Amino acid sequence: MDSVVRIGPYQLANKVICAPMAGVTDHTFRELCRRFGAALAVSEMLSSNPLVWQSEKSQNRMGHRQESGIRSVQIAGSDPQQMADAAQYNVDIGADIIDINMGCPAKKVNKKLAGSALLQYPELVEQIVRAVVDAVQVPVTLKIRTGWDTDNRNGVQIARIAEDNGIQALAVHGRTKACMYKGEAEYDTIRAIKQSVSIPVIANGDITGPEKARYVLDYTGADAIMIGRAAQGRPWIFREVVHYLATGDKLAPPAVAEVRQIMLEHVQGLHQLYGEQAGYRIARKHVGWYLAEHDALGVFRSEFNGIECAKQQLDALNDYFHQLAAT
Numbered sequence: 166m167d168s169v170v171r172i173g174p175y176q177l178a179n180k181v182i183c184a185p186m187a188g189v190t191d192h193t194f195r196e197l198c199r200r201f202g203a204a205l206a207v208s209e210m211l212s213s214n215p216l217v218w219q220s221e222k223s224q225n226r227m228g229h230r231q232e233s234g235i236r237s238v239q240i241a242g243s244d245p246q247q248m249a250d251a252a253q254y255n256v257d258i259g260a261d262i263i264d265i266n267m268g269c270p271a272k273k274v275n276k277k278l279a280g281s282a283l284l285q286y287p288e289l290v291e292q293i294v295r296a297v298v299d300a301v302q303v304p305v306t307l308k309i310r311t312g313w314d315t316d317n318r319n320g321v322q323i324a325r326i327a328e329d330n331g332i333q334a335l336a337v338h339g340r341t342k343a344c345m346y347k348g349e350a351e352y353d354t355i356r357a358i359k360q361s362v363s364i365p366v367i368a369n370g371d372i373t374g375p376e377k378a379r380y381v382l383d384y385t386g387a388d389a390i391m392i393g394r395a396a397q398g399r400p401w402i403f404r405e406v407v408h409y410l411a412t413g414d415k416l417a418p419p420a421v422a423e424v425r426q427i428m429l430e431h432v433q434g435l436h437q438l439y440g441e442q443a444g445y446r447i448a449r450k451h452v453g454w455y456l457a458e459h460d461a462l463g464v465f466r467s468e469f470n471g472i473e474c475a476k477q478q479l480d481a482l483n484d485y486f487h488q489l490a491a492t
Contacts, residue, residue, distance in 0.1 A: 170204070170365050170389045172262060172334045173304030175235050177204035177389065179407050180382065184336070184369055184393030185209055185239045185264065185308070187271070192231065193434035194451075197427070198396060199234050202403040204389075206234070207308075210266045210274075213242025213251035225438065227258060237306070241266040243278040245292045249300035256301045263301055265293065267323070268308040268338050268369075270345045281310045281342035284323060291326050298331035308336040308369075311354035314343035320354045321361050328362045335362065336391050339370035346394075355385040367391045374402070375409030382410070398454025400427065421459075425486040428455045432478060441475040448478060459489060 170177040183190060183198040183206035190198075195206035209226050217223050238260035240251045252263045267290065269280030276282075283290055298305045307327045312318035320337060327335055337358055339350030350370030359366040368387035372378050373395045381390055396402050401423075405416050419427070431451060436444035449470050460466050465485050472478050 168388075170334075172205075172235075172306060172365065175261065175304070177235075178202075179204045180389040180410060181378070181403055181406050182336075182367060182389055182391045183207065183396060183403065184391045185266070186393050186397075187269070188447075188450075189397060191226070191435075191438060193431060193438050194400070196233060196434075197400040197431060198403055201401050202407040203392075205237055205262075207237045207239050207264050210239045210241040210269065211251065211255065213240050213244065213247040213279075215247070215250065215254075218254070227255070232259070235261050237262040237264050239264040239266050239308070240297075241269065241274060241279045243283060243289070243293070245289075245296035248293050249296040252297045252301045252305070256303055260303065262304050262306060263297060264306045264308060264336075265297055265332075266308055268310050268336070270310070270340075270342050275342070281313070284309065284313045284319060284342060285317075287319070287322060287326060290323055291330055294327055294330040294332060304333040305331065306334040306336065307332045308338070310338045310340055310342055310344075311351070312341045314341050317341070318354050320358050324358045324362045324366075328364050332364060334365040334367060334388075336367040336369050339368070352381060352385050355381075355387060359386045359388075365389065369393065372406075375406050375415060378406045379410060398451065398457060400431075421486065421489055424455065424459075425482070428452065429479060429482060431455075432482065436475045436478075445473065445475045445478050448475075452478075452482070456485075460485075 183203040185207040187209050190209050198206045211226055238255045242248045266280055267283045274280035309323055311320040324335055337355045339352050339355055355368045365388040367389045368381050368385045369391035372390050372392050378390050401419050408416050432448045435448045439447055453466050
C-alpha cells in the first residue's frame with residue numbers, strides 16, 4: 166500500500182499533491198505548499214493558445230525556472246497541434262512534467278471545448294494525448310473528472326485511452342463535469358479507474374483533512390491524493406496530512422502567531438509577484454480564506470477589502486493579529 170509514487174524519472178517524496186487551481190496556485194502559493202510538505206504542486210492552467218502567451222497574466226504563470234522542486238505545468242486547450250506546441254514551449258522554459266487539463270468545469274473553458282468538456286469526445290482525447298506525449302521528452306500526466314454527467318461516467322474508458330497513449334500518471338476528481346463543485350465527490354469511479362489501469366492514479370475531490378485523506382487512499386486504492394480547495398487559506402494542510410499518513414498521529418493546528426507569519430509572507434509574495442497594484446487585489450481573496458475561521462462575521466475582512474495600498478494591507482494585518490493575540 167505504501168509504495169513510492171513515480172512519474173517518469175521523478176520519485177515523489179510522499180503521496181500528497183497540491184491540485185492546480187486557476188487564480189490560486191501561482192508561484193507564491195505553490196512554494197508555500199511545497200514548504201509544508203506537498204510532494205508536487207501543479208501550476209495554474211496555461212492556455213495552449215499562443216496568442217495569449219505574451220499577456221501579463223500568462224507571463225506571470227510561465228516563470229518555471231525559479232521554481233523549487235519538480236516543476237509540473239498544466240496546459241489547457243482542445244486543438245491537438247496547439248497543445249503539442251504549448252507543451253514543447255513550456256518544456257523549453259523549464260517544465261519538468263506537462264499536465265493536460267481535462268478536469269476544469271468552468272464555462273469559459275468548456276465553451277472552447279477544453280477542460281472537462283473534452284470527456285464527451287474520447288477520439289479527440291486520444292488525439293490530444295498522443296500529440297502532447299509525442300511532442301515532449303518529459304513525462305505527461307492528465308487530470309480528468311469521472312465523466313461528463315452522472316449518466317455518462319466514462320472515466321474508465323478515458324483512463325485506458327490515457328494509459329495506452331503514454332500518460333504517466335492520472336489525477337481524477339470525483340465529480341462529473343455537470344456536478345461542477347456541488348454535492349459530494351464519489352470515489353467508486355476512482356476505485357474502478359485504479360483497478361483498470363497500471364499507471365499511478367491520484368484521487369482528488371473533497372479531501373479536507375488527514376482522516377479523509379487516509380480514507381480516500383484506502384477506499385480507492387489510489388497511489389496518491391490531491392488537495393485543492395481545502396488548501397485555500399490553509400497551506401499547512403499538507404504538513405498535517407503527510408504527518409498523519411506517516412504516523413497515524415494528528416498534529417495540533419498552527420498557533421495564531423504562525424498563521425500570522427504565513428499569511429504575511431504570502432501577501433508580501435503576492436505583492437512582489439504581481440506588483441503592488443494587482444498584488445493587493447489578489448491578496449484579498451487569500452486573506453479572506455485565511456481569516457474565515459478567526460473573523461467569522463467578516464467585519465475585518467470587509468474593512469480589509471477596502472484597502473487600496475499594499476503597505477496598508479500589511480499594517481492592517483499586523484494590527485489585526487496584535488488584537489487577536491491580546492484577546
